Amino acid sequence: MLSIKNLHARIEEKEILRGINLEVKAGEVHAIMGPNGSGKSTLASVLAGRSDYEVTSGSVTLNGKDLLDLSPEDRAREGVFLAFQYPIEIPGVSTINFMKTAVNEIREYRGQETMDAVSFLKLMKEKMKLVEIDESLLKRALNEGFSGGEKKRNEIFQMAMLEPSLAILDETDSGLDIDALRIVANGVNKLKTPNNATIVVTHYQRLLDYIIPDFVHVLYKGRIVKSGTKELALELEEKGYDWIKAEADAQTV
Amino acid sequence: MTTELKESLIQHFNTLEKTPSSALLVDTRKEAISAFQELGFPTTKHEEWKYTNLKNTIAKTYAIESAATFSAEDIKTLTALPIDCYKVIFVNGIFSPSLSTIDAAGVTIEPFQTSNQEVVKNYFAKNLPYNDSMVALNVAFATAGTLIHVKAKQHVAKPIVCFYLSDVRSANVFAQPSVLVVVEEAASATVVELNRSLGSNTAFTNAFTHAILKKEAYLEQYKIQNDIDNSNFVHNSQIVHEGKSNSYTTTITLNGGLVRNNLNITLGAEHCEAYLNGLYLEKGAQHVDNHTLVDHAMPNCYSNELYKGILDGKSTGVFNGKIWVRKDAQKTNAFQSNKNILLSKEASVHTKPQLEIFADDVKCSHGATTGQLDPEAMFYLRARGVGEDKAKKMLVHAIAFDVLDKVKHDELRAYLEQEIEERLK
């Protein structure tokens, strides 16, 4: 489904991604871990199409289509969804309001009929239940005055609405209390099908107790320096990153 | 040539002085014409007109106070408004009682000529400093104005809508509507001002609205400027709080050519409150200049000003917000904010807050910003599948609605929402 080959990206002369290779197949869950500043959010942003980053070499395809060629909106329409690490506030734009536009623009792109107000409302109610989010929150200006947890839940609500084929969750677990974590993880699990894939970026094993990854990768200095199965996450939890850093640094010298 | 319009106006004044209607406000008007004669039209050398150039506007030849040729049907179209309101209609600057609905309860709406002369004489253009010659020019010809007199303790619920209509089908028209609004003690009213033109020649309108608020009075004013591209509009607005009173002024500019708003508010009694809101959406070659002055002349008053601009194309904008806090005006609270968004590289805006504070126990703040639409917000929306164009519109909408939110009259707000929606299409 997703194929990243030798991806290099930089921002303002600073090379942050330095040769990422990653294959994600339909139905899989991949966890990306790694120390602060290693480039996890950068990778997520590059996949979603943030223009601040310049891709200097490499390729990214989604179901055979060149992603790097597409605008952010077209990537979303092709099925990419990024749950932001720090969801921003947009005064004057409510979640309901812009979701209606988003859902219909995506449908239009795919040659589907646009959704009328009644069916949209029905879909919304259904997804609201899934992530246990209150309607009043969705009527307010996007994330304005939302608590950290509410913002994250709103991200997952939007993901539920858009049913992406590739969801990238950037530290969606941080800032969530135990109950919220379970609800969000549950939502993600319920949205899982054999046809879609999920990349979860996280620092904590606790999320991976709920969302069980098929693969775990460690990103360090812009490269995936180690990959393994869910046991790798447990090992990291126990031993930290130093041993991996040492291994990786020894190799690059 | 700049002198031509000036000279023909002065000549016109002298001709009019020989007619019977000239007795009205004769001293006031004579004083005003001399001020205009001395000052002439403002040029960009004038500090307050540095960024707004009337040169091209006054270089044209205009029919002055030309007779109306609108059919009943034209009037109907031009004054269409989906709001239950009283209509006060001016054609080419001249108040037309026969076209207007003036049988309002609690308020009299009459031409200066037949209204209470005492009131007109006592208030209209009284104690105006003619440092801006455009006001003087209006006052000099103010024989066909109207008095909107809200009687004590009366609450006029329906908005009183002044239509400044110009017939520019066969010629350029220079028009000068004059309005005096007196809100007596414990009375309240909503006054809307709309300028609309018909035709493809140039409309040049120099309006003056003088509002007086007595003790416990409340006045809501809305200036809605959404005229043809060839409509050049100077609006001078003077609000004087004579007694403890509140005013609420909203200026919304959606279309037109050159637009200049002078909004001057004098807080002349203790415990007055003045709210000034503005929104300008510009595109093409539009130019919108908002000059505001809040004069805190007395202690314990409050003023709050919020102006937002969104400029596209090659449009230009000016915001100049003065706040004076006089020596005696202790415990003043004055806030001002101006935010501009430039949607294109060619659009530009000059923004200048000017605070002059002579009292020591005051709370004042001001801020002015100019920038682009938040790129983070743009990316967020686009990453959810919303196209660039639609995302832009959503954000612009949000900014506009921030100001619209403050419009208190429901029907009016709904109407404005629709107009803005239409304008953003």
Ligand SMILES: Nc1ncnc2c1ncn2[C@@H]1O[C@H](COP(=O)(O)OP(=O)(O)OP(=O)(O)O)[C@@H](O)[C@H]1O
């Ligand atoms: N706009 C920018 N300008 C300069 N450097 C940047 C910019 N954005 C990111 N970086 C740098 O890129 C590196 C990678 O950042 P990134 O946010 O991808 O890390 P991360 O792995 O997500 O970290 P964390 O675990 O703290 O979320 C950091 O060193 C960061 O400072």
Ligand SMILES: [Mg+2]
């Ligand atoms: Mg990060």
